Amino acid sequence: MHGLMQEWPLVCHKIIDFAALQHPGREVVSRSVEGPIVRTTYSDVRDRSLKIAQLLAREGFRKGDRIATLAWNTALHLEAWYGIMGAGGVYHTLNPRLFPDQIAWIMNHAEDRAIFVDLSFVPIVEKIASQVPTLKKIIVMTDAAHMPETVLENVVCYEDWLSGADGDFAWVDVGENDACGMCYTSGTTGDPKGVLYSHRSNVLHAMMAALPDAMGVGARDVILPVVPMFHANAWGLGQTAPMIGAKLVMPGGRMDGESIYELLDAEKVTFTAAVPTVWLMLLQYLEQTGNKLPHLTKVVIGGAACPRAITEKFEKVYDVEVVHAWGMTEMSPLGSLCTMKPEYADRTGDRLMDIKQKQGPAPFGVEMKITDDAGNDLPWDGKTFGRLKVRGPAVASSYYGGAGAEQFDDEGWFDTGDVAHIDEFGYMQITDRSKDVIKSGGEWISTIDLENLAVGHPDVAEAAVIGVAHPKWDERPLLVIVKKDGKSPAKNDILSFMEGKIAKWWLPDDVAFVDEIPHTATGKIKKTALRKQFADYKLPA
Amino acid sequence: MHGLMQEWPLVCHKIIDFAALQHPGREVVSRSVEGPIVRTTYSDVRDRSLKIAQLLAREGFRKGDRIATLAWNTALHLEAWYGIMGAGGVYHTLNPRLFPDQIAWIMNHAEDRAIFVDLSFVPIVEKIASQVPTLKKIIVMTDAAHMPETVLENVVCYEDWLSGADGDFAWVDVGENDACGMCYTSGTTGDPKGVLYSHRSNVLHAMMAALPDAMGVGARDVILPVVPMFHANAWGLGQTAPMIGAKLVMPGGRMDGESIYELLDAEKVTFTAAVPTVWLMLLQYLEQTGNKLPHLTKVVIGGAACPRAITEKFEKVYDVEVVHAWGMTEMSPLGSLCTMKPEYADRTGDRLMDIKQKQGPAPFGVEMKITDDAGNDLPWDGKTFGRLKVRGPAVASSYYGGAGAEQFDDEGWFDTGDVAHIDEFGYMQITDRSKDVIKSGGEWISTIDLENLAVGHPDVAEAAVIGVAHPKWDERPLLVIVKKDGKSPAKNDILSFMEGKIAKWWLPDDVAFVDEIPHTATGKIKKTALRKQFADYKLPA
Ligand SMILES: Nc1ncnc2c1ncn2[C@@H]1O[C@H](COP(=O)(O)OP(=O)(O)OP(=O)(O)O)[C@@H](O)[C@H]1O
Ligand SMILES: Nc1ncnc2c1ncn2[C@@H]1O[C@H](COP(=O)(O)OP(=O)(O)OP(=O)(O)O)[C@@H](O)[C@H]1O
Ligand SMILES: [Mg+2]
Ligand SMILES: [Mg+2]
Incomplete structure (x- = not known):
């Protein structure tokens, strides 16, 4: 017997619809690729996404088409995401720091049909376009005044292109299990592998991420995702922020200490997230200038183990709470966040820092276990380490194209390739990669x-x-x-x-x-x- | 093209599994019906739920069977919920404050096959059992020492019954859209109507409820649900608390000011929720005794409009944040929670109290609109009032048995029967019932x-x-x-x-x-x- 509750599919356009309805005036502030700070709102982001979706549909792009983005974190990139998803397409973020040949390899593997590209990355696309036969359209995300001369074919200037749409369009009808996004792993241990997110996984991940013991963010937060949208889905912040109605501050291409500090200060950022190296640069800058962080309350650090010195500086010198997080492209990406359960809540000083070296407990929606090579469960004693395996609604069930099948077992567990121990209170700590141990x-x-x-x-x-x-x-x-x-x-x-x-x-x-x-x-x-x-x-x- | 993400159905037993794995020692403290305070843990609750599920399955109860509960908020009642759901059944909470004939009417309408009943309500069941022909088993939730003499047939003593199971059992396999819970509306405007929750709606509702701008609760909270489990699903707290690993304090049958104060104080409760009348009693008690509320940080008040005097007392005298909430049995039940968006965040004093008279904005997962009688959208200007309509994954799609079909339109909107206005920032305020206006x-x-x-x-x-x-x-x-x-x-x-x-x-x-x-x-x-x-x-x- 089914429950008598509404069918209300978990699809991503509901997120931007919600933001535009409940938080229409909330700002999205970007350091634009052209230089100046640009201010827009969720209402505008939605309007422009609708136009993108309308244009893509009009030009023959269809449900499931992969459409690449090669761009920094800006409002334009966010519009592109919602526009692509709203046309039923799959946004496919590309990492511009890869060699052009690697980018071309990934685009061919994904069979990308179009690309939204930042001004600064046009030279990359010029190098590789001819190697990617599926690529039918190139949208340069700038206005006519900044549009570069280019040898590329099938290229349009974003703002000119958008002006051809009136936004009188309904989001393309999709199911919650339809694909909506794609990201390849970093390629640390081998060839990058494609992860194909669904609307459902993105929506559930965004809800999980916002929970008080995960990122713990709400409408009064001002969120600066320094972690790039092309790195593991921006840790979900492109969905989480509009879902909760938080102001977004987008750093564009400048992630040096001074540039990040400028935004933290001028926009009164309360919450930010990035890999350790970004924070090393910021802390160095703060030390040199004597600047403080009066507005910032929380920083999530992950992607690589967070050195203790970084955690200590943030917490002791700048009074900013550090949340050490572990994740993977395959997990949308959040897997664990080291926030305090009551068992550890009254720790202070060094004893607290000891815990913050761990990657922390899994939130609801992430099941976790450690096993030996034969697949036997290992105890949660904080010492015994083994293969870390996970299950959840925002965890990959396979890779695009079928690579790495051996990482998925028949009970649905995904072998993360990480090696970890878990303590008696559920706090996981990564000790290695299984290929490195x-x-x-x-x-x-x-x-x-x-x-x-x-x-x-x-x-x-x-x-x-x-x-x-x-x-x-x-x-x-x-x-x-x-x-x-x-x-x-x-x-x-x-x-x-x-x-x-x-x-x-x-x-x-x-x-x-x-x-x-x-x-x-x-x-x-x-x-x-x-x-x-x-x-x-x-x-x- | 589907995403390549795991199938991980949103089913309720995952909640108690999660709590038992990640928060095994977290306490569930109850004022027992027999009198004394009883302390247990999520690990115990899960173990005992498994036994209940095992016994129900062994005794022939099947997927979709409605199994009633007539009980106060205690750990036993919580075990019964997870045990019933874990057997694939549907927990059906009954309101003991109804007349016995009304209870019998509801049980017959639902065709309840068994009932878990508190010691104190055995006399009610004795009165009505013969009127409910589907009823096959009566489980009196007490131990042998307290088991009353009764004329009832097919009756067992809970603790004796449980001792016949070893818990070596796997939760019955259910899909996320399967029914798991049932609750009838209060019958304020007519006959009570049956709402049939699904696993999916309960899980999503619990996630929505925990978000920072909804209830905003986490593992370090100590949650006292004064709102009964038989009243609109205990506002979801029976799912939310284990999902986030919060300690639970269950008030049993005593909701007078002194009894509630005792628990708030002794258990260091940080978060509580109930209808206004409960808080009137508590505030009166505090005034008489001069006691304070040093641990409590937040109280959610809803079910009826919260009088301004209550909000003011809590906030100004006791420094407890009031969250005014609106909901309905049909909404699982949360519909809106009056927490502050940035637009109102810097208000203080009377200007803040003005806002807290409103029932507030809808969280992600609740779509809301107001229309005139002809179904035309009305403006969000904080004045114009009309029929309040909602959509969402935790909103009923119909009533059990088909009553009230006219409340559901073909675009999926449910007419709440409430009349409201909504202001420019999305803050809804109930002005009446449509049957009363x-x-x-x-x-x-x-x-x-x-x-x-x-x-x-x-x-x-x-x-x-x-x-x-x-x-x-x-x-x-x-x-x-x-x-x-x-x-x-x-x-x-x-x-x-x-x-x-x-x-x-x-x-x-x-x-x-x-x-x-x-x-x-x-x-x-x-x-x-x-x-x-x-x-x-x-x-x-
Ligand atoms: N907080 C952390 N501490 C230690 N390691 C981390 C942390 N967060 C992430 N990692 C590492 O990063 C990995 C996920 O990174 P990502 O998905 O970007 O690709 P990758 O694993 O580096 O590349 P590939 O899978 O292609 O080899 C994790 O599996 C883990 O090894
Ligand atoms: N904060 C609130 N302010 C004003 N009214 C509220 C509030 N919260 C709930 N309500 C009222 O309670 C109703 C929901 O109550 P419930 O589901 O318990 O049954 P009922 O509507 O009273 O009974 P029935 O539907 O059987 O007539 C809402 O529709 C609304 O009228
Ligand atoms: Mg990897
Ligand atoms: Mg009603």
Whole structure:
């Protein structure tokens, strides 16, 4: 027997409809790609999205068509999202920091039919357009005055194009399980894999994200998503902010400390989110200038483990609450957020910082477990680590095109590829990637723990640990070090610094010094490249 | 093209699974029906729910079976909910304040197959069991020591019964659109109508309810639902609290000021919710004793318009935030919550109280509009009032058995039967019920406005306004008054008190004094009865 409740599909256009009805005048402030700060509202964003949808439909784009965006975070990019979804299409965010060839590879894999592109990225599209045969239309997101000369065909100037629509259009009818968005993983461990979000997953993720113990944001917040819309769905903020009616502040292409500070201050931002490296730049800038953060109350930090020093600076010096979060493109992306349950709520000082090193508990809507290689559940004791597996309505069920099928089991669990432990109160901590963890004599060694320890040495600028083959133990850790300018520590200096702080058998067998450690386009250490570099490396006997 | 996201149905047992996994030790504290305070946890609640589900399945209860509860708010009642839902059944809450015949009528209408009953309500079941032929099993929620002698057949003692299960059971497989709960409306305007909740509607409602601008509750909250589980689904708190991992404090059958205060204080309650009359009793008690509310931060008040004096006392004297809410059994029940958007956020004092008289904006998941009788949209100007219509995933699509079909239109809008205006920032205010509003010469007069005004007179204890037939104007208002003890105001005293405070043509044509105004089982003025009482009444010429 079914309940007698309304069919009200969870579709994304309801989010922008809601924002335009309940929060029509709420501002969306952008640092435009052309330079100036531009102010608009949810009501305008909706009006212009409707026009985009109308134009796309008129020009023959159909339900399910992938339409790429290559753009910074601005109101225009947000309009493009809702316009594409409103036409029944699938917004496909591209990371402009990838090499043009990688972008072309991803576009071909997704079979993108059109692209919305920022002025600054027109040169990229000029390089690759001919390699992407499905691409039928290029919309340069600027006005006539700024429209560049280009050799591209089928190109239009966004504002001119929009002026051809009157917005007298109804959102294309879609079901909640229809695809609406697409994002490829960062490609840290191999080829990027395509994740295809549905309307339902985006709406549910946005609700989960707004909950008090997740991001905890409401209409009185002013939200600055520094995390790019092309990085894991902007952590859902493009849906969450209009759903709750929060003012949005979009940083455009400038994410240096000064530019971010300017927005935080001028727009009285209360909530912001980004990867650790962005915050390093901001904190450095604040230290140099002596500026403070009187309006900001909360910062979500994730995408990579948040160094303790960043958390401490924010909380102790600037009185800003840090929420350490873990997520994946495959999870829309939020998987856990380290907010305090009553069990930890009265902690302060160092004891609180200890907890904030963890990636935290999963909110309702994310099921989590850790298993050994054979799939047996492991205990939640805060020590035993294993493969981290998840289930939920905003978790991928497969990759676009069928890659990585082995990561999905028949009970619906997705193997995240991360290795973690979970404590008795449900607080998860990432200890490694399963492709990076070192298997030494049947036991696991966390490379992240070793790296965190090594960078604590005063002469070390960056550290990476990889496993190298060992005749007796299968694998043993090699520590790769970039020295700080003007320093030249000996191998043994570093090893004896580490000794006693970890189990003896975890101590790296050797230290190698390099000028640079390879990184991905999202700034993560690229261990695949590092392993290639040290493929012929022989450990000392 | 579908998204490639997991199928993860929104079913209620996931809520209690989540609570037991992520918040196993979180307390559920009850004032038991037997008297003492009883402490349990979400982990226990889940274990015992599993046993209930196991027993119900073993005894032949099947998916979709309605299983009644006649009980106060306690952990046992909560276990019964999750046990019934976990067996694929439909919990059907009964209001013990109804006359036994009304309860029997509702049970027969729902065709309840079993009932979980509190010790205190066994006499009611004894009276009606023979009138409900579908009823196959009666579970008295107590232990052997307290089990009463009873003439009832097919009766078991809850704790004895539970001891026959080992909990080795998997929740019965249900889809998210399957029915899981049922509640009849209060019967204020006619026969009670059955609302059939689905798993999906309950889960989505719980998420909506927890959002920062709705109830805004999290794991560090201690939630006391004074609003009964048999009244409109306990405003969703039986799902919301475990979903967010908040400690629950259940008041049992004692809702007087002293008993509620005891729990608020001893359990350090941070959040509570109930109808205005409960808060009147508490505030009176606090005034008499001089006690304060140091732990409580927020109280949600709804079910009937919240008098300004209550809001002011809570906010100004006890520093507790009042959230005025509107809802209906048909809406699971939350429809709007008067929290502050930025447009009103800097108001203080009387100007803030003015806003808190409104029932507030709708959260995401509730669409709202006002129309005239012909169905034309009315403007959101804070003055023009009309029929309030809603849509949403937790709004009924029809009544059980098909009553009231005229309230549902073909675009999915449900006519709430309430009359309201909405202001430019989306703040809704109820002005009347459509069955009560007085149509005088084609224009509408709000009976609630007149009543609120009349009770402001120092000699008036209670006031109700009804329309009576008028040869020229169709209907004109009659003011019915219960005088305060020892006071005897003249008709004209009251009318001249009202004059000048409302449009002249709104002034009641007459005043009638009565000893008592009839009320429903949920404490609302029963205007149907009052209209009957004054059916032959002739207005003065
Ligand atoms: N707070 C965090 N602490 C540690 N690691 C994190 C954190 N947040 C995210 N990560 C890492 O980032 C990963 C998700 O990143 P993303 O989806 O951008 O692609 P990727 O995993 O880096 O690339 P690919 O899957 O293509 O190899 C997680 O699986 C985890 O390894
Ligand atoms: N904050 C509020 N202010 C004014 N009225 C309210 C408020 N909250 C609820 N109500 C009234 O209560 C109604 C919902 O109550 P409920 O579902 O318990 O049944 P009922 O409408 O009283 O009974 P029935 O539908 O059987 O006549 C709303 O439609 C509205 O009239
Ligand atoms: Mg990955
Ligand atoms: Mg009603």
